Amino acid sequence: MPSISRRVQAIKISDTKLMPMIAAKVGGCVSLGQGVPSFATPEHVVDAVCAALRQDPGAGKYTLQPGLPALRQAVAELLAREKGVNADPETEIVITVGAMEALLAAILTLVERGDEVLIPSPYYASHVEQILLAEGVPVPVALRPDDWGLDIAALERAVTPRTKAVLLCNPSNPTGMVYPDADLRALAALCERHGLFVISDETYDSLTFDGPMPLSLASLPELAGRVVLVNSFSKRFALTGWRVGYAYAARPLMDELLKVHDCTAICAPAPSQVAALAALTGPQQVFEQMRTALKARRKLACARLDELAEHFSYIRPTGAFYIMARYTFSAESSRELAQRMIREARVITIPGGAFGSEGQGHLRLSYGANEVEINEAFDRIGSWVLS
Numbered sequence: 101m102p103s104i105s106r107r108v109q110a111i112k113i114s115d116t117k118l119m120p121m122i123a124a125k126v127g128g129c130v131s132l133g134q135g136v137p138s139f140a141t142p143e144h145v146v147d148a149v150c151a152a153l154r155q156d157p158g159a160g161k162y163t164l165q166p167g168l169p170a171l172r173q174a175v176a177e178l179l180a181r182e183k184g185v186n187a188d189p190e191t192e193i194v195i196t197v198g199a200m201e202a203l204l205a206a207i208l209t210l211v212e213r214g215d216e217v218l219i220p221s222p223y224y225a226s227h228v229e230q231i232l233l234a235e236g237v238p239v240p241v242a243l244r245p246d247d248w249g250l251d252i253a254a255l256e257r258a259v260t261p262r263t264k265a266v267l268l269c270n271p272s273n274p275t276g277m278v279y280p281d282a283d284l285r286a287l288a289a290l291c292e293r294h295g296l297f298v299i300s301d302e303t304y305d306s307l308t309f310d311g312p313m314p315l316s317l318a319s320l321p322e323l324a325g326r327v328v329l330v331n332s333f334s335k336r337f338a339l340t341g342w343r344v345g346y347a348y349a350a351r352p353l354m355d356e357l358l359k360v361h362d363c364t365a366i367c368a369p370a371p372s373q374v375a376a377l378a379a380l381t382g383p384q385q386v387f388e389q390m391r392t393a394l395k396a397r398r399k400l401a402c403a404r405l406d407e408l409a410e411h412f413s414y415i416r417p418t419g420a421f422y423i424m425a426r427y428t429f430s431a432e433s434s435r436e437l438a439q440r441m442i443r444e445a446r447v448i449t450i451p452g453g454a455f456g457s458e459g460q461g462h463l464r465l466s467y468g469a470n471e472v473e474i475n476e477a478f479d480r481i482g483s484w485v486l487s
């Protein structure tokens with residue numbers, strides 16, 4: 101039997117996806133697991149897609165390879181309005197199959213075998229698998245454990261002649277932290293000093309609850325030409341199942357990235373691009389309500405966790421919809437504990453160790469579920485830890 105490629109042998113399916121699969125076998129579980137905002141696709145988005153499919157024979161066909169021109173235009177306007185990033189919609193934006201495809205295309209474009217990519221840890225697990233798939237070397241650099249902040253000095257110490265890029269997720273999945281402007285500027289200076297590329301995963305940019313949208317590294321002139329900004333329609337617009345996202349990069353970089361997009365996806369699904377366009381250009385009130393609901397869910401989840409203060413401690417998150425909860429009642433690995441919690445309490449969480457060794461001893465709790473589910477999950481966890 102010929103062997104499968106080493107690059108695929110080196111990667112694994114993330115625990116974020118495995119835990120729901122284990123739970124499906126157990127049955128009757130409530131989820132604080134995968135990062136899915138509970139909201140249904142808004143009516144105006146459904147209507148736009150149905151109308152397009154009924155009226156436009158093109159709506160079920162391939163779009164132009166970089167994406168629908170109107171959607172790229174709307175994305176460019178959004179980037180200019182919200183982040184001060186001036187992108188040419190013709191040549192510098194690609195609509196992708198979720199942020200996931202954009203990230204993979206960016207990594208395959210920038211990372212060669214043996215290239216090192218600095219990644220603050222705990223990290224989003226798929227970032228590391230994608231670097232490994234490109235035969236690069238992920239170099240986790242611990243976030244400060246007292247506030248999950250960026251440790252710029254540690255990042256600087258981790259730079260070697262093989263360092264090619266920094267991959268930053270801001271707001272962070274899994275910590276729920278939003279990095280302050282000063283740290284982002286310090287990181288940009290570091291990247292400029294060492295001539296590094298930056299992949300900026302801004303999937304949760306609109307979900308900040310205590311302050312404005314964070315600074316985009318793509319808006320900083322000192323990094324011009326060396327940033328790939330990645331974003332998603334999954335979280336802000338609750339369109340996880342539509343699989344649509346986008347990337348921005350300056351023209352020379354985008355020309356290369358588009359080759360990867362062409363040979364992996366051809367284009368993002370046309371109906372999903374119509375959905376994304378409707379979400380971006382239609383009424384925004386429904387999305388504002390989702391954000392408000394998520395903020396209320398953060399309050400609820402933190403309050404419920406505070407009731408279990410003898411068993412969990414955590415740093416209050418400022419964005420996304422995750423809490424990294426450190427458990428103090430067990431010496432088990434986070435994977436063992438999360439699996440036992442599924443079997444015994446019938447609550448899904450994600451083992452913190454899945455996000456790097458800095459996440460060990462934690463469970464990642466998502467508050468994307470509705471308030472009834474959040475309450476039910478904490479009721480179950482509460483009786484379980486006391487039993």
Ligand SMILES: Cc1ncc(COP(=O)(O)O)c(C=O)c1O
Nearest residue numbers: 198199200224273303332334345
């Ligand atoms: C940090 C981060 N980046 C990217 C993604 C993938 O997003 P998409 O659904 O757009 O592929 C996720 C999904 O959870 C995420 O948390």
